[in-house]
Amino acid sequence: MAIPKSEEKAFKERFEEYTQTLDCVHCGLCIPDCPTQGITGRESDSPRGRIYLMRGYAEESIPFTPESLKHLDQCIVCRNCETVCPSGIQMGEMMETFRHEMNRTLPHKGWKHHFMKLMLNHVVPSRAKIAFLLDLLYYYDRFKLRKILVGVGSKFSKKLKKMDRLFPPIPKPSERRLATSASIPQGLYPSTQGKARMKVGLFLGCITSELFVETHRSTIRMLNRSGCDVYVPDSQTCCGALHRHGGFIDEAHRLYEGNVSAFEESGVDVIIVNAAGCGAALKEPPSSLPDGLGRPVRDICEFLEEIGIPEPDQKISRKVAYDQPCHLVHGQKVPASAVLSLLEQVPGLEIVPLRNSERCCGSGGIYNLLHPEMAEPILDEKVEDILDSGADTIVTGNPGCWMQIRSGLLDKDIEVLHPVDLLDQAYGA
Amino acid sequence: MSHLDSVSSPKTPDFSALKSWIPPERLITDPGEVSVYECDGLPLHKKSPIAVVLCKSEEEVVQTVKWCDREGLPFVPRGAGTGLSGGATPITAGVIIDLNRMNRIKHIDAENRFAIVEPGVINNHLSDATRPQGLEYAPDPSSQRACTIGGNVAENSGGPHCLKYGVTTDHVLGLRVVLPDGQIVQMGGPEIDQPGYDLTGLFVGTEGTFGIVTEVTVNLIPPPPSVRTYLAIFDSLGLACRMVSQITRSGILPAALEIMDQNTIRAVEASVFRAGYPEDAAAVLLIETHGIDDSLADEEARIIEFAQECHAIEFRTANDEKERMDLWKGRKGAFGAMGRVNTDLYVLDGVVPRTQLESVLNRVGEIAEKHQVTVSNVFHAGDGNLHPNISYDGRDPEESHRVLEAGKEILQLCVDSGGTISGEHGIGLEKSEFLPMVFSDEHIDTMIELRLAVDPQERSNPQKIFPDNRVSKDGGRQKLNKVPQ
Numbered sequence: 001m002a003i004p005k006s007e008e009k010a011f012k013e014r015f016e017e018y019t020q021t022l023d024c025v026h027c028g029l030c031i032p033d034c035p036t037q038g039i040t041g042r043e044s045d046s047p048r049g050r051i052y053l054m055r056g057y058a059e060e061s062i063p064f065t066p067e068s069l070k071h072l073d074q075c076i077v078c079r080n081c082e083t084v085c086p087s088g089i090q091m092g093e094m095m096e097t098f099r100h101e102m103n104r105t106l107p108h109k110g111w112k113h114h115f116m117k118l119m120l121n122h123v124v125p126s127r128a129k130i131a132f133l134l135d136l137l138y139y140y141d142r143f144k145l146r147k148i149l150v151g152v153g154s155k156f157s158k159k160l161k162k163m164d165r166l167f168p169p170i171p172k173p174s175e176r177r178l179a180t181s182a183s184i185p186q187g188l189y190p191s192t193q194g195k196a197r198m199k200v201g202l203f204l205g206c207i208t209s210e211l212f213v214e215t216h217r218s219t220i221r222m223l224n225r226s227g228c229d230v231y232v233p234d235s236q237t238c239c240g241a242l243h244r245h246g247g248f249i250d251e252a253h254r255l256y257e258g259n260v261s262a263f264e265e266s267g268v269d270v271i272i273v274n275a276a277g278c279g280a281a282l283k284e285p286p287s288s289l290p291d292g293l294g295r296p297v298r299d300i301c302e303f304l305e306e307i308g309i310p311e312p313d314q315k316i317s318r319k320v321a322y323d324q325p326c327h328l329v330h331g332q333k334v335p336a337s338a339v340l341s342l343l344e345q346v347p348g349l350e351i352v353p354l355r356n357s358e359r360c361c362g363s364g365g366i367y368n369l370l371h372p373e374m375a376e377p378i379l380d381e382k383v384e385d386i387l388d389s390g391a392d393t394i395v396t397g398n399p400g401c402w403m404q405i406r407s408g409l410l411d412k413d414i415e416v417l418h419p420v421d422l423l424d425q426a427y428g429a
Numbered sequence: 430m431s432h433l434d435s436v437s438s439p440k441t442p443d444f445s446a447l448k449s450w451i452p453p454e455r456l457i458t459d460p461g462e463v464s465v466y467e468c469d470g471l472p473l474h475k476k477s478p479i480a481v482v483l484c485k486s487e488e489e490v491v492q493t494v495k496w497c498d499r500e501g502l503p504f505v506p507r508g509a510g511t512g513l514s515g516g517a518t519p520i521t522a523g524v525i526i527d528l529n530r531m532n533r534i535k536h537i538d539a540e541n542r543f544a545i546v547e548p549g550v551i552n553n554h555l556s557d558a559t560r561p562q563g564l565e566y567a568p569d570p571s572s573q574r575a576c577t578i579g580g581n582v583a584e585n586s587g588g589p590h591c592l593k594y595g596v597t598t599d600h601v602l603g604l605r606v607v608l609p610d611g612q613i614v615q616m617g618g619p620e621i622d623q624p625g626y627d628l629t630g631l632f633v634g635t636e637g638t639f640g641i642v643t644e645v646t647v648n649l650i651p652p653p654p655s656v657r658t659y660l661a662i663f664d665s666l667g668l669a670c671r672m673v674s675q676i677t678r679s680g681i682l683p684a685a686l687e688i689m690d691q692n693t694i695r696a697v698e699a700s701v702f703r704a705g706y707p708e709d710a711a712a713v714l715l716i717e718t719h720g721i722d723d724s725l726a727d728e729e730a731r732i733i734e735f736a737q738e739c740h741a742i743e744f745r746t747a748n749d750e751k752e753r754m755d756l757w758k759g760r761k762g763a764f765g766a767m768g769r770v771n772t773d774l775y776v777l778d779g780v781v782p783r784t785q786l787e788s789v790l791n792r793v794g795e796i797a798e799k800h801q802v803t804v805s806n807v808f809h810a811g812d813g814n815l816h817p818n819i820s821y822d823g824r825d826p827e828e829s830h831r832v833l834e835a836g837k838e839i840l841q842l843c844v845d846s847g848g849t850i851s852g853e854h855g856i857g858l859e860k861s862e863f864l865p866m867v868f869s870d871e872h873i874d875t876m877i878e879l880r881l882a883v884d885p886q887e888r889s890n891p892q893k894i895f896p897d898n899r900v901s902k903d904g905g906r907q908k909l910n911k912v913p914q
């Protein structure tokens with residue numbers, strides 16, 4: 001089955017950016033590090049195969065078939081291939097451009113994609129809508145509706161139960177709202193070390209602004225302890241990473257502009273992000289905004305390691321392994337050592353190595369919801385590596401990875417934490 | 430031309446028998462998707478297969494081979510597709526039998542120092558698995574993070590450290606093979622010396638033309654007790670070559686001797702692999718020695734002496750593993766760095782006598798100039814194995830043609846200097862036409878007869894190794910008679 005000639009032509013005319021695919025010399029060195037190739041063994045599920053398809057479509061040497069397109073859709077955009085490619089390919093950017101052109105010429109027809117588009121373009125950009133959605137989910141959980149629905153539903157669909165495992169318990173509405181610049185004195189969380197050495201801005205994210213509020217609190221405490229004033233602008237919005245992965249580049253640009261104005265007058269020296277996916281997106285501004293957010297963007301661990309933390313005073317008896325979020329190690333190129341050197345300062349903590357810690361867990365933002373048939377076996381491999389490590393605690397600095405890995409460990413006695421949450425426990429009141 | 434044309438070639442096979450046992454996720458027939466299998470690491474030649482079967486077991490390989498036999502279809506074994514001579518390119522269409530899913534390490538016998546593996550095991554993964562037991566698999570092609578043991582066996586691959594440890598064939602003890610008619614044979618085994626013909630040795634390097642390897646018994650060795658790594662920088666390529674001669678003449682057997690020329694250095698320095706080589710450096714020589722500390726110290730003193738005698742402008746020594754990796758960084762990244770010079774890269778592979786390195790390289794430069802192509806050299810100097818790399822834009826047919834012409838002249842030059850047309854990448858498609866440069870007609874026909882004895886129907890990887898039209902149903906010998914005097 002082929003795609004109508006007219007649509008194929010429209011795509012080719014638009015996919016001018018394909019020249020990036022020419023960076024690939026077809027050596028194949030990236031193949032073993034691609035998680036999707038690891039699952040299916042198909043060349044078209046490998047970086048080399050995907051680039052070859054994109055180039056082939058653009059040069060009209062490969063027929064544009066739905067079956068081959070499926071494998072481009074199956075790319076997690078984990079960017080592991082960028083780390084290992086000797087030729088320096090930019091898979092993240094290539095996929096964004098490709099999917100953007102696909103959305104314009106051949107949009108997906110399934111309900112999942114319609115739902116995704118609706119969520120991304122109409123819910124995620126608005127903090128109020130997110131809060132409302134989370135309220136609904138909270139009461140749904142609270143009144144045991146979740147248990148009943150999932151119990152009944154999973155009789156009909158195995159997928160439902162697995163999807164449900166992804167969702168963490170939702171905090172009470174009253175505990176979920178972090179005070180932002182609009183509602184705290186001077187709009188600041190002041191340094192607890194006397195005069196601040198720096199004023200930093202905290203980026204909250206969309207769903208994470210409420211769902212991971214505890215991590216935001218740990219982040220603020222760690223920054224205050226390390227001598228920073230923390231400013232949390234109220235008007236900030238989503239980072240646009242999910243939009244970019246899905247090829248909704250225009251919406252992603254709009255969101256980026258929203259964040260530019262939110263931080264414009266803030267007077268902060270650095271913007272701190274504690275979600276690897278958001279950090280990668282904010283560090284890579286759209287070409288129309290070459291100055292980005294106008295000041296450096298740093299991952300929280302990267303930053304704490306740079307400025308140094310006070311000596312922890314609480315002993316933590318845990319055996320911990322670090323799983324590297326793809327968008328921290330492959331996207332932002334923050335090495336494992338940045339996080340490990342912080343953890344090493346905590347007394348009592350035993351750090352154990354995790355095999356393949358730089359390999360994707362299958363989360364991929366919302367990839368696990370769109371492609372469970374790929375994400376599940378990828379997660380299974382991650383769980384096996386974790387069990388072999390002997391750790392009782394896994395730390396990982398990205399909400400998506402946190403949810404995904406946690407869902408794989410629900411019936412195991414292993415806790416999953418953000419590194420700052422663990423660090424924060426190492427300080428007395 | 431659309432790829433669909435080749436897909437609907439003479440006869441559409443009957444897939445029903447195949448589909449009765451292979452799950453759909455391991456059979457690829459979609460005309461878009463099969464296109465990604467149209468070439469390997471050498472994208473100069475392309476042809477789509479009609480189908481790809483991802484086999485998980487020897488039994489599945491047998492079934493697929495028998496199905497091809499019934500359907501009258503040729504098949505091409507494929508590992509990771511990192512080959513650089515078009516070996517895994519299905520030039521007569523046919524079926525690709527992909528072995529990357531047969532990736533189990535079946536057995537490691539640390540006491541007797543051998544391992545039994547499936548062909549799809551990645552070279553690096555094997556050493557990773559045996560290292561905790563104090564053993565390694567020695568052959569280390571630069572593609573080792575991706576290439577498979579099956580592909581290594583088929584190509585008889587080498588690598589930077591093969592100067593001291595030998596190539597793949599020196600480390601393969603036994604093989605299980607599915608012959609082109611579906612029969613399974615076992616050759617050799619863990620015992621070092623086997624009675625009778627050394628069929629294993631015969632099979633290694635046959636580039637997939639003798640059937641499909643489904644199990645390999647490999648020799649394992651303990652890693653060297655100590656390693657020392659040096660980098661000598663020169664302002665003349667000739668002096669670097671002279672130092673190589675001095676080292677080898679002195680009786681020192683380094684584990685690796687690798688040279689990069691000025692074009693390569695510039696490409697490396699302009700890339701993310703920047704290794705800190707001086708701008709005006711004409712050549713760098715990477716030297717690694719393996720052994721026990723006492724003898725290494727003695728060798729080190731002599732190597733430093735040679736570097737002085739050859740007027741090295743700088744000499745660096747690695748003091749720890751990190752520094753060692755830094756010295757190797759430029760070498761390991763060279764290939765990728767050259768990939769950035771232009772859209773495509775043609776990696777040549779030829780061998781010359783070590784004593785001729787300098788003059789051959791000068792001639793290579795002249796050939797490049799004549800054909801207006803950019804050649805960068807990075808090579809295993811210790812065994813005279815050259816890798817002239819030509820960067821070009823494959824979208825320009827005229828330029829591609831010049832690249833092929835230059836490549837051919839360079840190989841002829843290797844032969845004229847007393848060397849040969851392939852060091853480690855095999856003949857495949859790329860060099861079949863050049864075989865007569867190094868073999869007489871009689872010699873080639875003897876090889877063809879051998880091939881036909883194993884594969885009378887030319888089912889397994891047809892049109893590889895031997896020049897076009899020399900292999901035919903009526904046998905090599907008769908064909909020979911028709912070759913004009």
Ligand SMILES: Cc1cc2nc3c(=O)[nH]c(=O)nc-3n(C[C@H](O)[C@H](O)[C@H](O)COP(=O)(O)OP(=O)(O)OC[C@H]3O[C@@H](n4cnc5c(N)ncnc54)[C@H](O)[C@@H]3O)c2cc1C
Binds near residue numbers: 575576586637
């Ligand atoms: C960056 C780079 C560096 C390289 N460096 C080196 C080097 O240092 N030394 C070197 O020798 N080579 C090198 N190569 C070439 C290549 O990696 C080797 O030839 C390697 O052995 C090919 O392995 P593969 O698994 O990719 O095989 P493929 O490319 O898939 O196949 C190669 C050949 O083997 C056959 N084959 C594959 N599996 C089987 C099997 N199970 N049974 C029978 N036949 C089979 C195929 O039909 C084909 O003819 C390099 C390549 C690249 C891209």
Ligand code: SF4
Binds near residue numbers: 031
């Ligand atoms: S490693 Fe890079 S250049 Fe090589 S095949 Fe993969 S993407 Fe292409």
Ligand code: SF4
Binds near residue numbers: 045074
């Ligand atoms: S981004 Fe990840 S999933 Fe996509 S091709 Fe690269 S390694 Fe594979």
